[in-house]
Amino acid sequence: MRRGRRGAGRPPDVLVIGGGLAGLCAAIAAQRLGVEAALVESAPKALRGGDARHARNFRIPHAGPTRHTPAAYGEDEFLAEWSAVAGGDAARARSIIAAASDLASWVAGCGVRLQDRGAGVIPFSRRTAFLLGGGKAMMSALYETAAAAGVDIRYDSQALGLRAAPEGGWSVGFAAGETRARCVVVASGGPGANPTWLRPSAGALMFRGGAYSDGRVMQALVEGLGVRTVGDPASRHMVAVDARGPQFDGGIVTRVTAIPHGIVVNRDGAALADPSRNAKPSHYAQWGARIAAEPGGVAFLILDSEGLRRAGPMAFAPLRAVTLAGLASALGLEGAALERAACCLRGPPFFGLPLRAGLTFAHFGLQVDESQRPIGADGCAMEGLFAAGMIMAANFLPCGYLAGLGITLSAVTGRAAGEAAARHVLC
Secondary structure (H helix, E strand, C coil): CCCCCCCCCCCCCEEEECCCHHHHHHHHHHHHCCCCEEEECCCCHHHCCHHHHHCCEEECCECCCCCCCCCCECHHHHHHHHHHHHCCCHHHHHHHHHHHHHHHHHHHHCCCCECCCCCCCCCCCCCEEEECCHHHHHHHHHHHHHHHHCCEEECCCCCCEEEECCCCCEEEEECCEEEEECEEEECCCCCCCCCCCCCCCHHHCEECCCCCCCCHHHHHHHHHHCCCEEEEEEEEEEEEEECCCCCECCCCCCECCCHHHCEEECCCCCEEECHHHCCCCCHHHHHHHHHHCCHHHCEEEEEEHHHHHHHCCCCCCCEEECCHHHHHHHHCCCHHHHHHHCCCCCCCCEEEEEEEEEEEEEEEEECECCCCCEECCCCCECCCEEECHHHCHHHCCCCCCCCCHHHHHHHHHHHHHHHHHHHHHHC
């Protein structure tokens, strides 16, 4: 039975920190179980939604063709691919996979529209379901569903810290004061957009997600409450992006997919490798880390006309020159070195663009138990406190990545945390 709606000044039963995908799923799930949920988002309304605003698909298991996928993708195959790239606890991975079996129907029930297979401009996949309208459309639908369900949504609300309330539950600090709640779900993301905290060498990186996903709440939990961490902050999922893009919020559009069709050189004009030898999708992450390790964290992609034709659309037009010496001058490279590195390219004209590493997330987060409760300094789970999404994804994904897995992890753990918090309130 739904609890009565709270009056003015009455604290929520469940307070969700973070208005990205995990937070919205948590708030919706809790509210649907009959408790009063509130969601606080540090970003303004125009920039709400966290990194999921840039999403385009999510990975799901299914026993046969569906409206959105052309063929079967079983749980065992999903687990095998996950284990191959990330290792980790297979039992935990399988729990996420099993919970994702109804994810497409669950988000559709929240108003999210999925692309029919064979329709639209994005190729369909048997492993993933594609979002019709992309991540922004998904997040708008989820916000509308949350509001219609009665979730109290607050923007421009940066949580500054948490403490156990003397009367029970938790007290969350904000600039304007404290808010108490019987349960708190922390879904504010890891340190994915914080160039200094735990990542002193990240100054040259671009951040593919929003500037508000800065890990401040995670930092407060670790440093203020002694919550244990898991993973390696120096291990990061990064891809090659166009260096002319924005430092934050570049999303998927600034990712450079043309690397296998040209030559990558460093700022001295020396070739790093022949990208065509590794044209598999995994080259995205491999080249991100490689570029980040270069002096200045920069490299350059050089293409000939055929390479440009095969490259497809780009967010920014590449620089063009009729000679390699002219292109070197335009890019600020040493001409003779570039001519030696790019001697295998076909005739002019030539094209080039600067590259940097774009960080998607760090394999680092809060340690949680099987119920997604953070583990305190004493090794015990913290009652009434739950974590969801990328702030705790390293428990399941200690390294590596699979396309669409971040969205699946966020949605599944968000829903589970919201339901667990509601049950804690109702018991």
